[in-house]
């Protein structure tokens with residue numbers, strides 16, 4: 001069994017909202033069959049987070065658990081309340097190890113889920129002829145509010161909306177009626193209101209009520225309401241990612257990588273993604289004689305040139321399962337975490353080592369900061385601190401004693 005996962009949810013007075021939240025917990029549990037999964041609540045619903053923690057930790061011989069805050073932003077619950085609940089649980093189980101994961105954040109999967117809800121609300125409207133009034137919770141933490149405004153901007157640019165007005169339901173300005181007034185003053189007559197909430201509850205209810213009241217007072221404008229994110233695979237996947245990132249055993253921090261020199265001459269290496277990271281790494285793979293297949297719909301000019309010169313094979317398309325067949329080594333370096341995860345999963349099945357560029361613990365190999373000279377390759381691997389590894393490599397290389405060791409040995413060989 002793996003480390004138990006406690007999902008720290010907000011809690012609600014709304015029975016339907018609580019049920020949706022519990023269904024999400026069940027979905028995560030189905031997707032993580034090896035781990036015990038429980039939901040604990042900050043307030044309004046039961047069990048409390050300390051109770052949920054005490055219960056699972058008591059049953060666990062190793063006394064471990066990971067707490068994932070089921071929260072979109074970094075308000076007071078994430079910063080203060082949930083850590084305090086963990087401390088409270090630890091008072092009765094002081095020998096336990098309870099790790100606290102990051103909040104959900106602006107993960108592309110959640111942005112996708114939001115976009116699906118927005119598309120459903122738009123119906124027969126084109127986004128370009130509509131204004132999105134995007135409602136956040138509002139918090140006392142400026143950063144959390146700023147994150148909401150940033151996300152609104154992302155939806156504006158990626159969704160092709162006529163305009164987007166970020167606003168808040170509580171705590172801070174502009175409030176939802178202000179957001180609607182601003183949209184109206186800007187000429188909007190087709191308005192989609194979305195409350196950026198995870199589950200149904202009072203926030204959703206207030207959003208709907210305020211939007212409907214505003215619409216009744218503005219008969220020349222039409223307002224459509226988008227649903228909350230709710231219980232869906234995208235949300236469950238992000239929860240599981242936060243859990244895995246935090247698992248004490250999943251990060252190799254405790255045990256160093258086993259550094260080896262791969263002899264790749266003539267061996268198949270599959271590189272998925274052809275952006276900045278792949279460009280940096282492919283030349284080195286070619287230098288080592290690897291037989292490189294590049295899979296990506298778009299490639300940097302440098303990689304296009306290598307393909308045109310016949311130095312590598314470029315499959316100009318998205319990754320498909322099966323692409324790693326026969327590969328000895330793979331690089332997952334697209335800008336889509338789902339694709340990188342799928343490449344890493346196929347590599348795992350194929351027993352090929354794979355570097356995952358966006359989330360290193362999700363792969364089985366890491367790229368060293370390396371440099372070759374005089375037939376010696378110096379390679380440094382740290383614990384996800386590439387700049388430090390690069391600096392260590394450069395310092396080693398610059399050291400006169402190192403140069404002397406490399407070149408004296410070389411001269412010695414030439415004389416023999």
Ligand SMILES: C[C@@]1(CC(=O)O)C2=NC(=C\c3[nH]c(c(CCC(=O)O)c3CC(=O)O)Cc3[nH]c(c(CC(=O)O)c3CCC(=O)O)/C=C3\N/C(=C\2)[C@@H](CCC(=O)O)[C@]3(C)CC(=O)O)/[C@H]1CCC(=O)O
Pocket residue numbers: 280281355356357358359360361365366367368369370380381382383384385386387389390
């Ligand atoms: C050494 C080097 C070799 C090479 O790449 O050739 C290398 N990364 C380099 C540069 C670099 N990496 C990053 C930036 C942007 C940083 C910024 O802007 O602040 C830059 C700078 C740039 O791009 O200029 C970001 C980054 N890196 C990783 C993650 C994901 C994660 O940690 O989960 C993210 C966040 C991605 C995101 O934000 O999503 C992960 C890894 N990077 C590694 C190697 C592996 C072992 C690291 C170690 O030893 O500790 C490891 C663990 C796995 C792997 O990918 O192999 C090369 C410098 C060598 C040289 O200069 O010669």
Ligand SMILES: NC(=O)c1ccc[n+]([C@@H]2O[C@H](COP(=O)([O-])OP(=O)(O)OC[C@H]3O[C@@H](n4cnc5c(N)ncnc54)[C@H](O)[C@@H]3O)[C@@H](O)[C@H]2O)c1
Pocket residue numbers: 272273274275276277278295296297298299300317318319333334335336339356357358386
């Ligand atoms: N490990 C590192 O050293 C490091 C350094 C910087 C960034 N990163 C991370 O690595 C990832 C890639 O960064 P980048 O700067 O190279 O990105 P990029 O945007 O320059 O390139 C992304 C590439 O992925 C391709 N792609 C997108 N969807 C694909 C699919 N379905 N199948 C195949 N290819 C697909 C695109 O066509 C493009 O070639 C990012 O997630 C970034 O956060 C890692």
